Amino acid sequence: MISARLARLSFIALALVCFSLSTLAQDTPDAAAADATATDTPATQAPEAKNGLDPALVGLPALPGQDASAEDIDKTLKRIDDRIAEVKDEDAPPPSTNQDEGPAPDPRLEPLRDLRLSLQRRATLLSRHQELQRSLTELQASQEALQQKGLPEKPPYPIAEIDRLYSEHRLARHAAEAAERALEIARQQTEAATKEIETQEQERRRARSQLEQAAPESDKLQLERRLEAARLGVLASRQRLATAQRTLEVAHLEAKVDRQRSDLLSAKIARMKDQVSFTKQMLDERLAELNAHATQIRQRIDALTRTGNQAESALFDARQRLERNQDEARAQFLTEAVAASEAELASSRKGIGYLRHALTSIASERTLWERRYRLYQEDEAASLVNWLKETTDLADNIEAETRYLQDELATLRSMQLALTQRLGDSGLADDLRTALKRRLAALDAQEKRAEELLGVEDQVSALADRFKDELDPLVSRRTLSQRLDDAENWVSSWWNRELFVFQDQGFYLRDIVTGGTVFLLVILAVSLLKRLLSRTVLPRLVSASNGEKRAPRALVLALVRNTSQLFVVIIAFYASMAVSGLLPGRLQDWLWTILVVVFWLQIGIWASAGAVDYLNRQRSRRERQDPSAVSGYGLILFFIRVGIWSIVLISVLTHFHYPITGLIGALGVGGIAVAFAVQNILADIFSSMAIILDKPFRVGDFVVTGSTLGVVEQIGVKTTRIRSLSGEQVTMSNTELLNSRIHNYKRMEERRVVFRLGVVYQTEPDLLERIPGMIERIIRDQAHTRFDRAHFFEYGDFALLFEIVYYVQGPDYNRYMDIQQAINLAINRRFREEGIEFAYPTQELILRHAGPQPGSADTGNA
Structure with a gap:
């Protein structure tokens, strides 16, 4: 409410002010003058x-x-x-006004x-x-x-x-x-x-x-x-x-x-344009005009060359005077004199460049006129497509050069404006003014020659545009055979174009394209070969039965997985360079050497990878049967790798014509010396090889050698570790182990058991006859046994001895003891049932006299 009331009061006050101003305006001279002139309006x-x-x-x-x-x-x-x-x-x-100050x-x-x-x-x-x-x-x-x-x-x-x-x-x-x-x-x-x-x-x-x-x-x-x-x-x-x-x-x-x-x-x-006449006389007249213009430009170039030489001499003198000057008052004049001489020299040199460029443009114009004449004469040999392309390129070059000239002209005009402003200074010294005028005149001359070149460029550009307009419809109306001929000519010129020169050898586009094509084909061929091997050959080798085609499969895997990309690139590069002819002689020898080295390295990689794959497959197949194969195959693989890379090294050195015979002899003498120094170690290493190859025992076998008996835990390069029955680990060198007699109980198929038992002498003969049968039945009743024999062996000192032989099927010692215990218990039980007594050590003393004496008695067993 308050704001609305204030707004109404403000509007009323504003209306009163406007009314007062309008009333005052009616009394002003402006209004009076308006009224006075209203009748004349x-x-x-x-x-x-x-x-x-x-x-x-x-x-x-x-x-x-x-x-x-x-x-x-x-x-x-x-x-x-x-x-x-x-x-x-x-x-x-008015007359009394002060004329010095003047009115506003x-x-x-x-x-x-x-x-x-x-x-x-x-x-x-x-x-x-x-x-x-x-x-x-x-x-x-x-x-x-x-x-x-x-x-x-x-x-x-x-x-x-x-x-x-x-x-x-x-x-x-x-x-x-x-x-x-x-x-x-x-x-x-x-x-x-x-x-x-x-x-x-x-x-x-x-x-x-x-x-x-x-x-x-x-x-x-x-x-x-x-x-x-x-x-x-x-x-x-x-x-x-x-x-x-x-x-x-x-x-x-x-x-x-x-x-x-x-x-x-x-x-x-x-x-x-369809009824234009272009005769040989017209062409000759135009060419004569161009030749006359070119002759005039050459004369001007000669004159400018002499002028430039004079300007260069004048510049040298001006710089000498400036260097010898000791008067600071003349330093500015001498500096401007040097600048004027530099401008005159630059104008001459630039002018020569402009005129020579004009000669080039006139030559291009002459070529355009000659081609236009051939075009109007309907020359069948005319290559219209190439002409159109070259004319388009010429027009583009002229456009770029025109922009460059316009930029130079803008720079020259800026410099001229600055010099003109300096010359407008009334307090300028006469000699300084003369130097500035010389410099300005040189810039004016350079500007004039640049504008002249612009005129020539514009004339050639107009002619090129006209020639393009005349060529466009003709090129579009050409027959298929003519277009094919033009395309062939264009491709031929493009194919035989020299791109650059290196060490005085030209490199042509055809060589670059051929080399690049061969390079890509080699890369593609290698990729296709790897894919063929991995998708076609390898599955067939993998699906073969165990024990067949392991070596070919290892070779294929090595080729597929271990072919170095660097090796492929070098082969492709060498093939492309050799086919295209881009390699000079010395560079080709260098590249061939690199290729040979890389090739032997790749062979080493393939052979090493194939051996690793083959041996790993063999080890994985036999590892469950022979745990010692892990260490054995590792040692074999080490020697195989050493052999492979030794062959690779010798092959590479042979390529470089290195005296291999002397190297091998030196290595042989050195090897003998090393062998004498480490003969014990080498003996153990070769003993480990003998253990691995001959396999007198394996990891896990129970062996007895000398006073040592226990289970073999590890077969190393130098030593073999045995866990003895008492629990400690016994480490023996491989040489010492092979030199001793080894009893391998792990390989025992049947354990032959021989034992004897004795009965007392008082045993009845019929019981003696029945004892071998009893023992045979007891042994045959035991599992994992094979009875051999049981005989009344001999009369012992204190017992009648029986010898029993049987076999326990298996090398397990605990099984043997269990069976022997069962047999002993069964024999004991049966003998008790039959009333047969086991003999035990006794001595019997028998005394004999010549006759019986009265009052004496016989002596019995003691």
């Missing part, structure tokens, strides 16, 4: 009078509108001139001049608009006449005429492009003029407010003049907007005229 200016923009307020009649004629503009310009004169008279100082300039003069300038530009644009309109009408009429009646000249048309039309058409096309850019600039000027009107209107309102609020004692005349100047500024800005709009219209019309002219020239060229 035409009725058409009433809207401007309401806005305070009546030209009568600034002492001018009505300004010309958008459609005003040249006469109206001229009349207004005369009135503006009169008004300027009046303002100057009003601003003339009238602020109305500048906007009056701006207004006059805008009207002058409008008059010029009006004339230009009328000229363009007439040109457009004439061009349209010519276009209609060309369509209805054709060309006024009768065919055939000389080549010079169509070239002239081509040049005009090129200029018209460039003019149309420039008109499009001018059109964009005119749009920007129109927008800027619109914004300027707003700025001038603000200035006018600000000046009017200052006049209305001026104090009585202030200088109101000056304020009135400032207000009039602001009004003139508004009028001038509006005239500038009208001028910008007229400029935009003229730009539109210029673009339209240029496009119409380009279309007309295109139509004329289209009607002429």
Whole structure:
């Protein structure tokens, strides 16, 4: 509520202020002047009078509108001139004014001049608009006449005429492009003029407010003049907007005229180009002109060479004088003299470069003219496709060189501008001014020669464009056979192109392509071979039965998995270089040496990998049966690898023609010395080989050797470890082990058991006869036994002895003891049942006398 009430009060206060200002404005001289001149203002200016923009307020009649004629503009310009004169008279100082200080300039003069300038530009644009309109009408009429009646000249048309039309058409096309850019600039000027009107209107309102609020004692005349100047500024800005709009219209019309002219020239060229006459005489005349121009350029090159030599001598003298100079006052002059001599020398040298480039361009132009003549003569041997490509390349090169020349010209003009500004200094010394003028003259000469080269380049570029336009339709209309011939010629020139030179040997594109193709084919062939081996051959070898094709499978695996990529790349590179002929003699020898070394290394890798695979498969197959094979195969693999790489090393040294015989002899003597030094170790190593190959025992066998008995735990390179029955580990050298007698109980298939038992002498004979049968039945009742025999062996000292032989099936000692215990218990039990007594050691003393004595008795067993 409070904010709404404050808003209403603010609006009422603002309305009261505006009403007061309007009341005061009616009493100001500005309003009085408006009323005084209202009767002289035409009725058409009433809207401007309401806005305070009546030209009568600034002492001018009505300004010309958008459609005003040249006469109206001229009349207004005369009135503006009169008004300027009046303002100057009003601003003339009185006789008593101090002439030294001078009066301040009238602020109305500048906007009056701006207004006059805008009207002058409008008059010029009006004339230009009328000229363009007439040109457009004439061009349209010519276009209609060309369509209805054709060309006024009768065919055939000389080549010079169509070239002239081509040049005009090129200029018209460039003019149309420039008109499009001018059109964009005119749009920007129109927008800027619109914004300027707003700025001038603000200035006018600000000046009017200052006049209305001026104090009585202030200088109101000056304020009135400032207000009039602001009004003139508004009028001038509006005239500038009208001028910008007229400029935009003229730009539109210029673009339209240029496009119409380009279309007309295109139509004329289209009607002429099929009936052009190009005779040998025309060609000779054109070539004679080019030769004369080239001769003139050569003469200028000779003259410039002499001038350059003189400039170089002058530069040397100027530098000598500068180095010997001791006077600081002349140092600046001598420095500028050196710079002037350097500029003259650079101008001469650059000029020679420009002229030589012009000679090259003239030679290219001569070639284009000769080819055009052959083209118009319908030469069957003409290679149109190659001509089109070469002409396109020439046009591109000329475009790049033109940009470079334009950049050089921009740099030269910047330097010329800087020198011109320095020459504008009135306090410059005469000798310094002379040096600067010399330098500026050298830059001017260089600029002139660069512009001359630009003209030659532009002429050649135009000729190249015309030749391209003539070739394009012919190339597109050629028959298939002609296109094939052109393609063959183009491929032949491309195929036999020399790319670069290395060590005085040319490298051609055909060699590079051939080498690259062979390189890729070798890589592809190796990849396909590896894939064939891994997908076709290897599965068949793997599916074979155990024990068959192990060696071929190991070889295939080595080829597939262990073929070095470096080896393949080197082979491919050597093959590509050898086939393409890119290798010079010495480089080929080096590459062949590298290939041989890499080849033998690859053979070593293959052989080592094949041996490893083969032995690993053998070891894995027999490892479950023989745990000692792990260490045994490892030692064998070590010796095999040493042998393989020794062969590889000897082969490589043989390739390098190294004296292998001496090396082998030296190694033999050295080997003998080493053998004597480490004979014990070597003896153990060879003993380990004997153990591995002969296999007198294996890991896990129970052996007895000398006083040692136990289970074999490990067979090493030098020693064998045995776990004795008492628990300790006994380590024996392999040599000592093989030199002793070894009892291997692990390999015992049946254990032969022989034992004896005795019975007392008092045993009855029939029981003695039954004892072998009893024992045979007891032994046969035991499992894992085979009975051999049981006999009454002999009469012992204290017992009748029986010898029993049987076999325990298996080498297990615990089983043997279990069976023997069972047999002993069974014999004991059976003998007790039969009443047979076991004999035990006793002695019996028997005394014998000659006869019996009275009172004595016989002595029995003691």
